Amino acid sequence: MAVSLNTRITELLGCKYPIIQTAMGWVADPQLVAGTCNAGGFGFLAGATIPPEEMERDILRVKALTDQPFGVNFHMYQPNAAHIVELVVEHGIRAVSYSRSPGPEFVKKLKDAGVVCMPTIGLPKHAVKAIAMGADAVTVQGGEGGGHTGAIPTSLLLPGVVDAVKGEIPVLGAGGFKDGRGLVAALAYGAEGIAMGTRFLLTTDSPVPLETKQRYLDCGNPAEIVVSKAMDGLPQRMILNKMLLELEKAGPMKQLVIAVKNGLAFRKFTGASIFGLLKSAIAMQKEGDVTPAQSIMAANAPMIIQKAMVDGHPDEGVLPSGQVAGVIDRLPSCAELIEEIVAEAEERLRVLATRVN
Numbered sequence: 001m002a003v004s005l006n007t008r009i010t011e012l013l014g015c016k017y018p019i020i021q022t023a024m025g026w027v028a029d030p031q032l033v034a035g036t037c038n039a040g041g042f043g044f045l046a047g048a049t050i051p052p053e054e055m056e057r058d059i060l061r062v063k064a065l066t067d068q069p070f071g072v073n074f075h076m077y078q079p080n081a082a083h084i085v086e087l088v089v090e091h092g093i094r095a096v097s098y099s100r101s102p103g104p105e106f107v108k109k110l111k112d113a114g115v116v117c118m119p120t121i122g123l124p125k126h127a128v129k130a131i132a133m134g135a136d137a138v139t140v141q142g143g144e145g146g147g148h149t150g151a152i153p154t155s156l157l158l159p160g161v162v163d164a165v166k167g168e169i170p171v172l173g174a175g176g177f178k179d180g181r182g183l184v185a186a187l188a189y190g191a192e193g194i195a196m197g198t199r200f201l202l203t204t205d206s207p208v209p210l211e212t213k214q215r216y217l218d219c220g221n222p223a224e225i226v227v228s229k230a231m232d233g234l235p236q237r238m239i240l241n242k243m244l245l246e247l248e249k250a251g252p253m254k255q256l257v258i259a260v261k262n263g264l265a266f267r268k269f270t271g272a273s274i275f276g277l278l279k280s281a282i283a284m285q286k287e288g289d290v291t292p293a294q295s296i297m298a299a300n301a302p303m304i305i306q307k308a309m310v311d312g313h314p315d316e317g318v319l320p321s322g323q324v325a326g327v328i329d330r331l332p333s334c335a336e337l338i339e340e341i342v343a344e345a346e347e348r349l350r351v352l353a354t355r356v357n
């Protein structure tokens with residue numbers, strides 16, 4: 001029996017399978033993106049943590065490693081957001097993803113150039129707003145997902161968002177996916193594919209040092225991967241390690257000291273001016289109920305994450321992670337992972353089809 005995994009997402013993004021590798025700061029580098037795309041999935045480069053002067057070089061690196069289309073993720077508050085939009089248009093990048101929509105002038109520029117705009121959202125009403133702001137597809141992240149996340153699990157959120165968008169644009173499910181059964185479940189909910197972060201972090205193609213990957217693999221319990229606001233004032237899902245416990249215990253004064261120290265390091269790294277750093281912090285503070293220390297932390301959280309993700313010290317940095325890490329115990333390559341997901345999804349669909357008659 002022939003099984004097809006083609007959906008509106010594969011058509012929109014020009015990939016073979018509806019399996020998306022999401023952007024992850026410090027993790028989604030050219031090798032991971034190309035590894036995903038060469039295996040038939042679609043990868044997003046993590047533009048928020050790439051130094052501005054290396055952004056174009058990384059885009060070109062992906063192009064050197066794959067002839068397949070790929071995407072770029074960025075954060076509207078990062079100082080070089082306008083430059084990233086320019087590079088995306090100039091290099092004919094297929095898609096962009098973001099969690100807060102860039103201004104209408106940026107969206108227009110991207111859409112005029114034929115770039116697929118794919119925000120990540122966490123509530124049905126955000127999906128409706130995203131459509132009004134020009135989204136071509138949305139990724140819905142349920143609470144079990146890694147990094148910044150909401151409180152509603154994928155199993156409840158995804159069907160709610162599918163209903164809310166009424167078929168206008170395709171929806172991708174994210175948060176807690178790792179295999180072919182998950183892909184079929186997402187399709188059953190009405191999504192047109194899955195987007196995964198943590199599962200791709202735990203591949204041999206991801207650049208994360210082995211010590212840190214091992215810390216993720218050792219975490220054999222999804223309940224130890226918790227949501228905390230201690231990092232930047234916004235709910236973020238991370239492995240409960242030494243650094244996170246320290247941040248949770250720190251009072252506002254100590255948090256401010258940690259924030260300023262890391263903020264200065266990040267400024268040096270990205271070349272952002274003090275004015276630029278403060279501007280992003282103030283903009284973030286206006287958006288939500290966060291303290292000055294937390295908004296500075298938000299602007300420089302990538303620096304704390306870097307200690308684990310780049311330097312290989314899993315206890316000195318924080319470890320953003322989906323709960324799914326608690327049930328992952330090996331590191332396949334992207335090609336092996338995608339092949340397994342597709343084979344399992346096709347098998348499950350065949351089994352389900354026997355129930356139709």
Ligand SMILES: Cc1cc2nc3c(=O)[nH]c(=O)nc-3n(C[C@H](O)[C@H](O)[C@H](O)COP(=O)(O)O)c2cc1C
Pocket residue numbers: 022023024025027046048073098099120141144145146147148174175176177195196197198199201319320321322323324
């Ligand atoms: C280590 C890590 C870093 C992340 N960094 C980003 C980021 O820079 N930008 C972003 O939009 N999402 C980020 N996320 C969220 C992912 O893109 C994705 O939505 C999430 O991991 C999906 O849930 P899953 O981990 O259960 O697959 C990150 C997630 C992880 C695990």
